[in-house]
Amino acid sequence: MPSRSRRSQTVKVRDVAREAGVAVGTVSRVLNDHPAVTRELRERVKGAMAHLGYEVDVTAQSMRAGRSRLVACAIRDFDIPRFALFIKEAEAVLREAGYTLLLASTTNRPAVEISLLGAFRRRRVDGVMMTLSDEEHRDVREALSEAPMPILLIDRDRIEALDRVTADHRQGARLATSHLLGLGHRRIAMLVGDIKAFPSRSRMEGFRAACSAAGITPDPRLLRENVLSSEDAYRATASLMSLANPPTALFVAAMDMLGGCLRALRTMNIAVGDGISVVAGSDSDLAELHTPPITAIEWDLAAMGRHAATMLLERMRGDEIERGRGLTVPTQLIIRGSSQPLAN
Amino acid sequence: MPSRSRRSQTVKVRDVAREAGVAVGTVSRVLNDHPAVTRELRERVKGAMAHLGYEVDVTAQSMRAGRSRLVACAIRDFDIPRFALFIKEAEAVLREAGYTLLLASTTNRPAVEISLLGAFRRRRVDGVMMTLSDEEHRDVREALSEAPMPILLIDRDRIEALDRVTADHRQGARLATSHLLGLGHRRIAMLVGDIKAFPSRSRMEGFRAACSAAGITPDPRLLRENVLSSEDAYRATASLMSLANPPTALFVAAMDMLGGCLRALRTMNIAVGDGISVVAGSDSDLAELHTPPITAIEWDLAAMGRHAATMLLERMRGDEIERGRGLTVPTQLIIRGSSQPLAN
DNA sequence: CGGAGTCAATGAACCGGTTCATCAAAAGTC
DNA sequence: GACTTTTGATGAACCGGTTCATTGACTCCG
DSSP states (O other): OOHHHHHHTOOOHHHHHHHHTSOHHHHHHHHTTOSOSOHHHHHHHHHHHHHHTOOOOHHHHHHHHSOOSEEEEEESOTTOHHHHHHHHHHHHHHHHTTOEEEEEEOTTOHHHHHHHHHHHHHTTOSEEEEOOSOTTOHHHHHHHHHOSSOEEEESOOOOTTSEEEEEOHHHHHHHHHHHHHHTTOOSEEEEOSOTTSHHHHHHHHHHHHHHHHTTOOOOGGGEEOOOOSHHHHHHHHHHHHTSSSOOSEEEEOSTTOHHHHHHHHHHTTOOBTTTBEEEESSOOHHHHHSSSOOEEEEEOHHHHHHHHHHHHHHHHTTOOOOSSOEEEEOEEEEOOTTOOOOOO | OOHHHHHHTOOOHHHHHHHHTSOHHHHHHHHTTOSOSOHHHHHHHHHHHHHHTOOOOHHHHHHHHSOOSEEEEEESOTTOHHHHHHHHHHHHHHHHTTOEEEEEEOTTOHHHHHHHHHHHHHTTOSEEEEOOSOTTOHHHHHHHHHOSSOEEEESOOOOTTSEEEEEOHHHHHHHHHHHHHHTTOOOEEEEOSOTTSHHHHHHHHHHHHHHHHTTOOOOGGGEEOOOOSHHHHHHHHHHHHTSSSOOSEEEEOSTTOHHHHHHHHHHTTOOBTTTBEEEESSOOHHHHHSSSOOEEEEEOHHHHHHHHHHHHHHHHTTOOOOSSOEEEEOEEEEOOTTOOOOOO
């Protein structure tokens, strides 16, 4: 059937009403399961709908209702493998509740974040889950405060007015660092991502907390920030291992950067575990199946996705809830062969 | 500013028109860059918009225009890491063209696929990119043929009327199999996913083609279909290696299944390369950085995403193009240490 | 039996844009 | 200078649902 003719002959509430011999308002009531319709009419209307092959136009519903049943998710970059778990679970919860997920990537740029917020607003999106490249950015904060729909932050914590779901990166980094210190390491290098964002910031805090608890002052030359890609991790690792006094342990604290780090060590012929201890900031098949397997920090991203969607749904429902609720999922350290006692 | 009061005082075209002292039609023209507006009025209207903080309501536009500027992407399961690359690139191309991406997962079930098509239609989605669990499924085919918007298939090839973007899995599998045969292997086990879907089907074809070219008849006990998760791969590998006459080479031809396979081999203390040769159906950090590194098939998923989005955009534009265009990206074999000559 | 109250059903108005028939003014033509 | 054509601007009608004031029928109660 050619689409042109279909379009012109789509069935509307009026047609259903005529077919069933009722008013359009009654058809609308049936569509929305309004109780004030007699069983008989309800059946008749449903029969007419089935007979004519009627389908509601969600656009028209949205326009009148002022809500779209769309929820947007904007994250830095959704080719981060484990992050897909978050999205998957969130989508499942949202779809269950009748919402459809809109996806966009911010590429970690404030300007994109702001323009996306505008696009979501123009689409009358009912709720937003997102990360932010810089929580202190003036224009971003302004755009957030002007947004008419609820916004939930993913792994960000600095904007008190907004709900958020975070992982306890501070704790994870503290565990990892203490573990390495307990093995005798003193020269521990750390690779983190954008220090303006909560995850890297709190990992750094955890690292420093563990160091100072052990009475150690970290060597600033061993701390590398802004490691945002696997290539960055490669370069940072190569640079660290070329120092006159290289680290004895490497804490690759950013997500999904382990590959670049291991690649550099392999290129330089440095044995993991033996030549240098390695701890990864997030778990993966790679960490688990590497030789030796890599000690890693782990947390439940699927649960984060579920919680995020659930909290956002509550907020969209307009329940009277205090502003800026936070939920934190715990992190844990999985100790494997890549972290070894310091030789001699 | 409380959101309730905002909602009631949103600025509309009427307000802009009044402020600028023009008709609503003129405001609409300015919004849509219609040429028949004098520079002076255009400026005045834009000034009024800026002054009042006007923002179009995309919902209202969609309703009148009959199109939503939404494109839906539905795939089996978007926690397949490398697949995220496809989505990322597709989203970038679509956003550039003014479209927003809707995301949903089909969980590989025909019923879900059909219901999603309904949901997309009700939302007046302008185009769809999707995978299918079973291209021969009657109800799915019917739902596809009744869809009023263009649909592009991702890595599926059986529905002639629809555009498609595929990878040359047949070639990849042929290369991998020939490589193993060339190393002397005769008992080659193969793990594939759902044989009803194009990727697994064509991988199997490539495998058989390579075997028969070498005059070899594959042992059916070594062919395991329906390996859909890492756990399935674990079980299949364990079962294969427990055979009285186990394979000497393992072709893990499904995407992202390598982890489960390697886990099983490690549990059973079978050395990769030495005890058994392994070839992976898709590349990954794990394949590259494993000891020994894993020979793998590789193709450009980012390019697939770009092509898919571009082809769909052309189709949505209504260009007069022949139906059912297909684009295939090549596959190649990256030979690494996990595939070794058969001992003795 | 009359009046209040309940309930189902009605259909016009509305949501916020776009479209298009219509018109006035300016430009072009002879 | 009169007539045609072009161009810019107008605003009512429309897209396809939902909402709500109104109506008519029926129930309840004194």
